[in-house]
Amino acid sequence: EYYNKYITCKSFNNSIIKAVINDDISLVYSKLTKNNSLLGYLAIPNIKGISEDAELGLADSKIKIKLETKILEEVLKSSLQNVFVNVNIQTLKNILNIYSDSEILQFNKNLSLIIDEFSEPETNILKKLKLLGLNVYINANNIKTLTIEDINNEYVDGVYNVSSESYKYIEMFKDKFELITTNKDYSDDNRIFKNIIVMSGEIIIF
Secondary structure, eight states: OHHHHHHHHHHHHHHHHHHHHTTOOEEEEEEEEETTEEEEEEEEEEBTTBOTTOOGGGSOHHHHHHHHHHHHHHHHHOOOSSEEEEEEHHHHHHHHHHSOHHHHHHHGGGEEEEEEOOOSOOHHHHHHHHHTTOEEEEEGGGGGGOOHHHHHTTOOOEEESOOHHHHHHHHTTTTTOEEEESOHHHHHOTTTOSOEEEEEEEEEOO
């Protein structure tokens, strides 16, 4: 079992490395709706040998930073409005080093960030992103890493990929967060969450 997992991860990483080196990464998109109206699009990397719904968590951290940086750069060149991008905290730190604040301010209307993989509070990063006018969401797995300052100052706009385990905790902050989910049942329960963003799952190529 461990050997099979090793082979899978190795093949996965090799596909990403090859795509990054050859600049062979394109993007496909999934529609996001709010109140049954189009809100924006979730950017998904299209890499040869990897399915659109593959778990990028399998990627080596350094490789993942290179991949996500490429994805962000592609989105920044796009004319699409309100594109959501999954990105880990280390990639964000890398991007903030590459681009100046003035450059980020020029493209903020096109970009919403979904931050994954931070194991300790990142209040300074979240605060800076909000000051730069970016929409900031976090993966539900990281909800308990937020500080009271993060929540009270609304450094985070919403929560992505909500599971039944995280739902009860997030419900306490229903007036603070939007919810990004594939579960339409949440959107039907207006007594609990009024701000629901639903991922359609439909893949679109522009």
